[in-house]
Amino acid sequence: MRSVPLSLTLAAGLVFLVVAAGFTAVDSRAAHDPSPVGLPGFAGVQNLDVEALVDHRQGVMRAVSGHMAASAAILLDGAPFEDRISLHGTALAGLLTDIPDLFPEGSAHDESDARPEIWEDFGTFTDRGQDTMERAAAFGEATQGGNQAEMTQAFIALGDSCGACHDSFRF
Amino acid sequence: MGGVVGLGVLLITAWGGDSVARAHSPTAPAGVQGDTLVGVVELRGDPESDDPVMRGAYLARAGNCVTCHTEEDAAEELFLAGGKPIETPFGVFYGTNITSNPEHGIGDWSEEDFARAMREGRAPDGSHYYPSFPYAAFTKMTDSDISDLYAFLREVPGVDRENIPHDIPWYAGFRGSLALWKMMNFEEGRFEPDPDRDEQWNRGAYLTRAVTHCAECHSPRTLSGGIDEGLRYAGTSDGPDGGSVPNITPHETGIGGWSARHLVRYLEFGMDPDGDFAGGSMADVISEGTSYLTGEDLAAIVDYLSSLDPIENEID
Numbered sequence: 511m512r513s514v515p516l517s518l519t520l521a522a523g524l525v526f527l528v529v530a531a532g533f534t535a536v537d538s539r540a541a542h543d544p545s546p547v548g549l550p551g552f553a554g555v556q557n558l559d560v561e562a563l564v565d566h567r568q569g570v571m572r573a574v575s576g577h578m579a580a581s582a583a584i585l586l587d588g589a590p591f592e593d594r595i596s597l598h599g600t601a602l603a604g605l606l607t608d609i610p611d612l613f614p615e616g617s618a619h620d621e622s623d624a625r626p627e628i629w630e631d632f633g634t635f636t637d638r639g640q641d642t643m644e645r646a647a648a649f650g651e652a653t654q655g656g657n658q659a660e661m662t663q664a665f666i667a668l669g670d671s672c673g674a675c676h677d678s679f680r681f
Numbered sequence: 682m683g684g685v686v687g688l689g690v691l692l693i694t695a696w697g698g699d700s701v702a703r704a705h706s707p708t709a710p711a712g713v714q715g716d717t718l719v720g721v722v723e724l725r726g727d728p729e730s731d732d733p734v735m736r737g738a739y740l741a742r743a744g745n746c747v748t749c750h751t752e753e754d755a756a757e758e759l760f761l762a763g764g765k766p767i768e769t770p771f772g773v774f775y776g777t778n779i780t781s782n783p784e785h786g787i788g789d790w791s792e793e794d795f796a797r798a799m800r801e802g803r804a805p806d807g808s809h810y811y812p813s814f815p816y817a818a819f820t821k822m823t824d825s826d827i828s829d830l831y832a833f834l835r836e837v838p839g840v841d842r843e844n845i846p847h848d849i850p851w852y853a854g855f856r857g858s859l860a861l862w863k864m865m866n867f868e869e870g871r872f873e874p875d876p877d878r879d880e881q882w883n884r885g886a887y888l889t890r891a892v893t894h895c896a897e898c899h900s901p902r903t904l905s906g907g908i909d910e911g912l913r914y915a916g917t918s919d920g921p922d923g924g925s926v927p928n929i930t931p932h933e934t935g936i937g938g939w940s941a942r943h944l945v946r947y948l949e950f951g952m953d954p955d956g957d958f959a960g961g962s963m964a965d966v967i968s969e970g971t972s973y974l975t976g977e978d979l980a981a982i983v984d985y986l987s988s989l990d991p992i993e994n995e996i997d
Contacts, residue, residue, distance in 0.1 A: 571957075579956030587942070623960065666950070672958040673951040673968060678753065680960030681924050 564619045567612040570605055577602045578669065581649075585662050595661065599653025602668070606646035609639035609675075623681045638675040645671045725973045726833070737833025740826055742973035743892045744819070746834075748965050750776040762786070762840035767813060768922045771906055772849030774813040782839030795831045796824075801869060802859075809859035811847065812866070812906060818894035821872040826892070866907030881977075885985030888978060893971070895986075898962065899929050914986070915994040924961045925996050932991035944983040945976070 577598040583589040584598075613628050613635070628635045649664040726738030741747055741761075752764040763778040781788040787795065794805040802809055802816035810816060819827075852858065872891045874883040889895050900908045901917040916935065920926030928935030936944060943954040948971040951959040959967055971979065 575956035577956070578952065578958075579954065582946070582952060582956065586946075669950055669952055669958065673964055676951075676958050676960035677964035677968060 560617055560619055561621075563612075563614070563617045564622045567617075568622070570612060574602060574605050574672075577605070578672070581665055585658070585665050592656075596650075596653040596656075599650040599661070603646045603650030606643050609642060610636045625679050625681055628679050635675075635679055638671070638679070642668070642671040642675060728975065728978070733829040733832040734836050735833075736826075737829035737831065739973070740830045740892065741833055742970050743888060743978070744830070745893065745966060745970045746779065746830075748969040750779050751969070752776075753965065758838075759840060759842065761834070761837050762842045763844055764842065769813060770902065770919050771813075771853055772847060774811060774847045774849070775845040777844045778840060778842050779834055780837045780840045780842075781835055782841055785841060785843050786839055787834060788839050792828060792831050795834070796827050799827050799830075802863065802867065809863065811849075811853075811859065812862065813847075815894040815897045817867050817908075818891055818897060820867075820869045821887075821891035823871065823891075862906060865905050866903075881981045881984050882988060884978065885981030885983070888982050889985050893982065895929065895982075898926050912992060912994060914989055915992040916996040918996055921962050926962075927996055928992065928994045929986055930989045930992045930994075931987050932993050934993050934995045935991070936986065937991060941980070941983050941987065944986070945979045948972070948974070948979050948982065949976075 580589075580591075581595065581598045581602070584591050584595050610632070613624060615629055615632075618624060618626060618629070645664070645668040649661070649668045652661045652664040655661075724738045726740070726742060727735045728739045730736050730739075747761065749765060749767060750761045750763055752759060752762075755762070755764070761779050762782075763776045765776040767774045767776065778786040780786040783789040790798075790805060797803050797805075798810065798814075799816060799819040799822060801820070802812070802814065804810060847854075872887045875886070878886070896908060896913050898920055899916055900913045901915070901919065903909050914928070914930050914935075915932075916926050916928035918925040931937045939947075939954060947953055947959070948967060950972065951964060951967045953959070958964070971982075974982075
């Protein structure tokens with residue numbers, strides 16, 4: 511029997527490992543349930559990973575929280591970063607552009623605080639999201655003007671809107 | 682009707698906007714239309730007013746009467762007319778109609794009837810109330826506060842709305858068992874100030890224990906449905922509406938990492954130190970209750986809570 515050179519054996523083994531790892535990775539993704547969901551705002555995109563959707567919207571919400579906390583520190587507590595407030599206002603207006611799109615049908619998840627009422631009463635949820643979007647835009651605009659009273663009033667109004675939505679639609 | 686008109690005038694003058702961070706606009710409509718008190722929904726009240734109705738309006742917010750006795754997103758006309766479901770481990774209770782309607786509300790109650798409900802948890806016919814009505818806390822209120830609250834509720838326009846029967850297991854539906862519950866878990870009595878503490882702490886203790894009744898939701902329950910005293914204020918994963926309720930003792934698993942400023946802001950506005958906003962039942966408590974309190978009272982509550990013994994109790 512002809513012997514196989516060691517270098518060839520190692521090369522074949524390496525190829526096997528790479529291919530096997532590839533299959534394992536594909537299986538692993540399939541195993542964590544890429545439940546197909548329809549995205550009303552993204553026609554043509556029909557199959558997405560729910561976990562990825564939840565990761566994205568939670569990331570957006572954390573970003574919103576960060577800008578809200580920073581804005582509160584500047585506007586309500588006097589942190590000396592008035593020149594940065596428009597950055598936060600613009601970011602909030604951008605991040606809260608279309609909240610309902612972040613919650614497509616079928617994107618409930620164990621790791622999410624989203625209540626099922628979102629999809630049971632999507633009309634009300636959409637109205638609340640629209641309200642938040644408008645208030646975020648108003649806050650963003652107010653921060654461009656730089657008037658302290660107007661910025662503060664717009665900030666409070668935006669916070670009220672966040673609370674109103676969480677009241678009904680978040681655990 | 683004269684009283685209603687009087688309250689309407691008070692409503693118009695009640696708006697002060699004592700802080701830029703208040704959640705309630707001083708421009709909200711107020712006035713009287715027919716027999717409907719437009720604006721009463723947004724009435725903040727005033728604990729320092731000479732008028733008992735205004736002081737009572739403040740207590741109705743502080744005591745979360747509005748939170749539990751008004752259906753969420755209800756029309757203004759249904760203010761305090763009941764119907765709000767409160768899911769508990771012992772069944773679903775529905776907030777009752779406490780408007781001045783004589784048939785379905787409390788319009789035909791005397792002040793003595795009202796005081797007995799608050800102090801003893803008993804209806805005018807002598808039957809016991811379920812402890813979902815937190816008389817275990819309200820029993821500690823002062824006579825004058827109970828009287829003021831009654832004065833306000835007399836002015837709330839009557840709503841002809843029937844109460845929804847509670848959805849509870851048969852054994853809990855037997856009201857005689859409530860006498861047993863009371864024997865095990867209820868003690869009638871007034872709040873006693875602590876002479877070794879200052880005025881702010883005592884005000885906070887009074888509000889928290891007797892009026893805002895925070896412990897009723899922020900404590901786990903024993904098998905008999907009483908508060909687990911060893912974990913009072915330490916939170917529970919089995920709270921109202923099926924949600925978890927956080928530990929509000931000053932332990933690191935509770936509010937230990939929160940500054941007084943952040944705690945006040947949370948009760949006033951719903952925003953936590955991370956810039957996130959309250960959801961679920963607490964959002965209702967804030968929007969319909971604590972956001973109406975004065976800055977002094979919020980600071981007093983925070984002072985009291987911060988003085989509690991820290992209890993380690995991680996709530997998921």
